[in-house]
Amino acid sequence: MITLQTTSKKQFIDMKKIALLLLMVVSGSLMAHPRDYYNPKFDEEEKWQEDFEELPPFPDTNDNSWYEFNLDNDTDSSLWLLLSSVHKAEDDSVRYVLNIRSKNGFDNLSAEGIYCKDKTYKAFAFGDVVNKRWIKSQNTTWNPIGTSMYRQNKIRYALKNVFCNGMFTQDYNELKNRLKNAWE
Numbered sequence: 001m002i003t004l005q006t007t008s009k010k011q012f013i014d015m016k017k018i019a020l021l022l023l024m025v026v027s028g029s030l031m032a033h034p035r036d037y038y039n040p041k042f043d044e045e046e047k048w049q050e051d052f053e054e055l056p057p058f059p060d061t062n063d064n065s066w067y068e069f070n071l072d073n074d075t076d077s078s079l080w081l082l083l084s085s086v087h088k089a090e091d092d093s094v095r096y097v098l099n100i101r102s103k104n105g106f107d108n109l110s111a112e113g114i115y116c117k118d119k120t121y122k123a124f125a126f127g128d129v130v131n132k133r134w135i136k137s138q139n140t141t142w143n144p145i146g147t148s149m150y151r152q153n154k155i156r157y158a159l160k161n162v163f164c165n166g167m168f169t170q171d172y173n174e175l176k177n178r179l180k181n182a183w184e
Contacts, residue, residue, distance in 0.1 A: 048117070050142070051091040055125050055134045059085070059097055061107050065172070066099065069179040071154050076103040079155060081179065083172045086163075089113065094163040095124075098155070114156065116164035119145045121156045 059066075065084040080099035089095050093113040100108045109127025111134060114120070120142035125134035145156045162178040169175060 048115075049091065050093070050115075050122075051089055053089050053095065055111050055136075056085050056095075056097060058127065058132045058134060059109065061099060061109075061129070067172075067176055067179065069158075071158050077101060078103075081159075081175070083175055085111075086175060088168055091115075092117070094168065096159070096163075098159075099127075100155070112156075114145070114160055114163055115142060116160065118142065119160060119164075121145055121153070121160075 059082050063082070063084075065082060066080045067083050068078055068080050071079065078101045080101060082097040082099070085095070085097040087095055093115040095111070095113045098110050098112055100110075102108065107127065107129050109129065110123045111125045111127075112121060112123050115122075122142045123137045123139065125136050127133075128135050143153075145153060145160050158179075162175065165178075169178075
């Protein structure tokens, strides 16, 4: 034999009150105007566009405006920044030429940029040192640099510390000083 449990009239009225209350809460939040949630500052940040910029002239690796810097003793390569290439682009990214010289003396040049606001970097081109020309990068995305807890790329992390902490500078002595302390 099956027994049906009936709800009392009071329980039924209580359930109707709860359902009505939930309906009022949900409909009230749906009626909120979209402008109530609009943040123009967020909208402006979403619209950042990378500006096109010509690649720098192909550098002479023996030029005296290259500056060698060290991050730690963990690498066999030497790191060189072409100080004369460091500049702030129209889109507020910092552009520069980097040379990661292997222990055998082979130069690995790249024309790069760091966008401080997003903590991202991009390699625009790589150097063909035999033919003395730039080869444009096939990767067109800005890549995350990482935080102090997760350093995806130690070189770009150090350069972010040089270019993005405090006031931007193109002064050679100030850049050298910052590079000495970049990894600390």
